[in-house]
Amino acid sequence: MNICTFLENSARDYPDNIAIVYREQRVDYRTLSMLVNSLAGTLTGHGVKKGDRVILLLENSIHYAAWYFAVLRVGGVVVALNTDTTVKEVEYVLSSCQPKGVITNKACCQYLPENNNVDFRIIAVEGLDTLDQSIAVCPIIEVDEGDDLAQIIYTSGTTGKPKGVMLTHLNLSSNTESIVEYLRLTSDDKIMVVLPFFYSYGNSLLLTHIMAGGTLIISHQFVFLNKVLEMMINEKATGFAGVPSSYAMLLHKSNIRGLKFPHLRYMTCAGGALSPANIIELKKILPCVDYYAMYGQTEATARLLYLEPDQWMERLGSAGKAIPGVELRVMAKDGQDVRIGEIGEIVACGLNIMKGYWGDPEATREVLKDDGLHTGDLARIDEDGYIFIAGRQSDMIKAGAFRIHPQEIEDVIIEMPEVVECAVAGIPDEIMGEKVKAFVVLQADLCLDEKDILRYCKKNLPEYKVPKVVEFVDSLPRTTSGKIKRYALKEENSKHEYRNTK
Structure with missing residues (x-):
């Protein structure tokens, strides 16, 4: 088709x-x-x-x-x-x-x-x-829906040159049908669109709502948050889709607490994990709105996991289970499934998995193997099959004998009410190989110093995960899809260190 x-x-x-x-x-x-x-x-x-x-x-x-x-x-x-x-x-x-x-x-x-x-x-x-x-x-x-291409989406390039992800008509239709099913979309739904259509998350909004016969409400004004919220009310939007930075801005820089959204049925978040602290705050403000945590990759057309709205508190921090039509494993390096609570790589199978990378068979072979798509994302699984994302393999900080996942530290720092956003990365250390550095964005007119951050981390993290350095920044470097460019943070740190040695 x-x-x-x-x-x-x-x-x-x-x-x-x-x-x-x-x-x-x-x-x-x-x-x-x-x-x-x-x-x-x-x-x-x-x-x-x-x-x-x-x-x-x-x-x-x-x-x-x-x-x-x-x-x-x-x-x-x-x-x-x-x-x-x-x-x-x-x-x-x-x-x-x-x-x-x-x-x-x-x-x-x-x-x-x-x-x-x-x-x-x-x-x-x-x-x-x-x-x-x-x-x-x-x-x-x-x-030929399983073979003919419908779209090539060039990845945003968080680690290097963009790769052209080849998606067939079957890839797109299967993923679209799954999303429509679990979000229960109908012709009555109206989605507030602030995400670009060229990005796989935005592309999924276009396809799902056209398939359902719903309405796409398009705005380019997300920097004017209150105008977007006003538009949602006036147009009777039933849905909102955003990345973690979208929700951080709504929570800290908009008038969302003073508004009513009588028609809003659900909100979705992908493109990274929304911190548990921000999820709790969002649900306090909008208790009757369903919140869907989601996870996916461009290579999987858009979506692999979702968390049912009634599980957000019990499974706080989880990305959920596989969407309809997808099979997922959390795999150890030996190819076996990890035990409960252990960290492994997410490997996915389904009709939504890409055909490959355009003109790059070598890169295709690195991720598409006999057992499925090797996502490069690390996760653990609980006793009920719910998956918790730990981060990218490439983001892991190697400090001596320790392997540290940045997201766990970020989730602790973002609990502090003065903090809007936080990113953690490994920077060079002569003794340990790498050490933990936190880049922190504060709310306007609020003050914290490095000691405040470290004191809070020491109360809530084991000593080896406590950042060794804290830098306060005005904003975090992001791809156009909203993902944090950790490599850019590392590069800027290296330039800063170099300037200090001259």
């Missing part, structure tokens, strides 16, 4: 439902389907055929969604890029995936290299005046 069928089914079943709210514009499913057909005709005119890659360099909007489904309709492969980019980064992707064409807007044209070697470039214009109803129906191209 071609993923574009999701849209066609909703246009048939819910033609008058509003599909997307964007600025002053509202488009229903009937009109969105017609717009997609019109744009598909344009792509056919440019010679786009099955398997051709087409780059989308667009912000979230009605036209992003329309071009996305238009590319799929003609059998093309969507390659959506971050609009906060550089010429060099776009050049890298152009060289990597050799696209047939690029669809962008006036603001992003500056990022296209002069010699881009693409057959066409389309400057998208917002509004429905581009809708050409005279174009004949452009048929949905049939695909």
Whole structure:
């Protein structure tokens, strides 16, 4: 099944439902389907055929969604890029995936290299005046759903050069169906979208709500938190999706405590673990709203684990169990399942697991093995099968004979009411190899010093996990998907150390 069928089914079943709210514009499913057909005709005119890659360099909007489904309709492969980019980064992707064409807007044209070697470039214009109803129906191209690509998502590159994750129509449809099932999404749901569609979490919001016949409420104003909250109330949003930094900002920099959200049914968090302290605070503010902790990877299309809302207190800190259709193991280095409470690597199997990395068979072989996708994420499992994420293998701090997971330390520091965010990383140490350093963001107008942090850590952590250094920073470096760039913290520390030696 071609993923574009999701849209066609909703246009048939819910033609008058509003599909997307964007600025002053509202488009229903009937009109969105017609717009997609019109744009598909344009792509056919440019010679786009099955398997051709087409780059989308667009912000979230009605036209992003329309071009996305238009590319799929003609059998093309969507390659959506971050609009906060550089010429060099776009050049890298152009060289990597050799696209047939690029669809962008006036603001992003500056990022296209002069010699881009693409057959066409389309400057998208917002509004429905581009809708050409005279174009004949452009048929949905049939695909081999388990083999034909629908999308290539370039990873945000927390550890190096981005890799192109190849996702088939089956990968996307299976993961979308699972998410719709466990979130119990219907055509009555309206999701507040502040996450970019080019990112796998944002992409899942687009697909799940189009499949369900629901509404996507798009905002680019998350820096103006109270405006987003006001929009949620006015548009009667039933859902909100964010990464941990989204919730930290809502809790510490918005008026969320003074507002009522009578229509809000659920909130989801992925892209990293929300600290137990922040979960507890969120539930105090919104006790009647279901909170879903989730975990996944781009290589798994989006989602692998979720925690049922009624388990958040009993399993505080857990990412839950496997989503429908996915099998998970927590595996020791010898390939055997770990014992309860021990740390191992999450290995996943399911129809949502990527086909591989575009043009990189060696990197593909490193993670896709006979027993499944080796995620590189460490976790433990309890007696009831619930999984608790410990962190990335690459993030582990090696201090002498000790192996320390940063998240455990971060969760303790974030309990302090003065702290907004915290990241922990290992920095070089002549004796131990590495030592623990905490980078801490404080609430505005509140003060703590290093001794306060260390005193609290000593009360709540074993001595070898207590940070040896604390640095107060204004913000933490993050990828566009909201994940902390620990390597950037290490690099900045090294530069700081070097400057101090001169």
